[in-house]
Amino acid sequence: MNKEKSYDFIIIGAGIIGLTIAKNLKQKYSDSKIAIIEKESEIGFHSSGRNSGVLHAGFYYTADSLKAKFTKEGCLYWRNYCEKNKLKINKCGKVVVCKNEGELETLYELKNRGDKNGVPLEVINEKELSNYEPNAKTFKKALWSPLTATIDPKEILSNLKYNLEKEGVDFYFNTSYKYRIDEKSIKAGNFIFKYEKLINASGLYADSIAKDFGFSKDYIIIPFKGVYLEYTGNDKPIKTNIYPVPNIKNPFLGVHYTIKVDGTIKIGPTAIPAFWRENYKGLDRFKLNEFLQIITWETKLFLTNAFGFRSLALEEIKKYNKNYLIDQAISLVKKIDKSKFTKWGKPGIRAQLLNIKTKELVQDFVVEGDKYSVHILNAVSPAFTASYPFTKWIVQNYIN
Template structure:
């Protein structure tokens, strides 16, 4: 290769994206190939600027997903892994559990389907009646039955990300912040920021931009990321009227779980999230980070989905847009509890964007994780919720199945 300049660097593995998927890929690579050289590039100046630092912080137990899915395979294992990781490293965790409540006979059927999925996935889960529900969450209300999930917990995602980064740096992993992937230069070379990075293997964990980058390497031909904006509303009272995560029975045809109560690590209550179709990939607030090409591409696809009502998109869009109205969002949550002061829900949290993959041929949202690749590159295209929970075992599987050293 000859002499390498200061702007040319060479690594065994180059990872795009310093979110939870990128960091756990690096952790698994170091565990399997301890002598390998690894670089992680990140276009932002800090960790957790996007999905990994803006998610709910819930460690999911793994009962929403069909037994044949990667999500089912890795969520329960990931939940146990991160619970242990937090304890071992003195990171904060709230082992508050979760109840899933329903409002009518139809939802009761779905509740039993969730229990069936939990049983197939070997997830501890208990069907309880209205009286038993009071033992777990006195303020929750349900129609006839509810589910109790003892494994569900909440963590501080940024605390975990920072701990991983410090650990990886001690193991020799190089981090390049403020270093955006620009383009593919040649076989096994990319331009990122001011650097030309040579690699034996490239792993694309770019989240919102994973599909764009994958197309540079001949992948993601059938897929595009459609962004959905999630916003939470916090309860600012000093009282704690809810102590356990309370979720509604979801529409299991869509990958969204509905408005629910999340109890943060400090006991703070928040309700949400929304799943509002966004108009560009980083459509967090106002016209910040607006990109015209993205806007035109995404609005075109959203118009197609709206007109065809693919997977019920039109209904979903109308329902979610209502949640911009704070009172409507609050009402969705209030219906799941006996009593709460609605006036104390008055602090909006930081919005997040869900990088949701769409199959352009079938016009369906992809429910499971999607990975594509060849001997030189690997592209993690759909790492949506519960990707944080599932991240360590999922990326271990990616390393075992897609990555060979040398």
């Protein structure tokens, strides 16, 4: 027999978006009854817990985007949050370096975007670059971003959960969403949950759950697998995050160096098209219906080369070769021992939204909803950084 549970708000997904939604709801509606349901046995099992740990400063995004609106504010929020709660943070900054003359124009475009978004950035020359990261190399100019930092995503998630539970938020783990019953109830796990409003923050399954409520008609999530490779030497040849100038038409930032909170250096990520939503390793979590749906769309994109998907996929597949991935990273520095890149990190899956009408990967955050439910359909990088102000905006604009 199914047990009934009644709440003011039901949140699907215990990642950073789900937890910060709950935090913002409690701040606005302090007496509200809130439950977070999660199909896994812990918080942050998927994207949030496998996040790179970078707090982005907010200069990649055009000023009219939600990403531009929330990333800098989110970066400052989490920097302060870590200090206030005595959580680990590495305020190492970041440099963006050029490989050739052709990348200088994009470098200045990033500076222009940063200026419009109110992000502190400095264009520096090769000599000045050595003051920030002696091992980085660039062609003529580079960008210095002092706001960029790294954190431990799982530590922040655990702290949020602890504080939310103190405020009376209930967590239901191993409780998978099954289906919508009516406008104000769902079946999940062994329970029927009744609610005034449901918030879908389920990441990789946000689109499929949204379709049960009449949303996500123009979208489908296409998963991309990201993997990092760690430097295992005892020396520390790099102290600052080093990124290449990106292709700004592409949602991925290219192979780069990230300095973790403990000083560990890692390179990556890959952005390899995955074949089902939780395609982490081998045939683990394989679902035939997902495989058929996703492979159909990936084949269409590959054959039509929509948004350059074919060249993107072929380039990313090369990164399965460890030496190729390392060589991509080595091009950004003066000297590093490639033999010490030996440890693969835990893979993550990017829940990337595809507009099935325009055949384009959606680069900005996407939210749809009505008076009964809200669906966060596209919460890709820098969603962790932007999460608190982004979900505050959702509460202000979609929940009343």
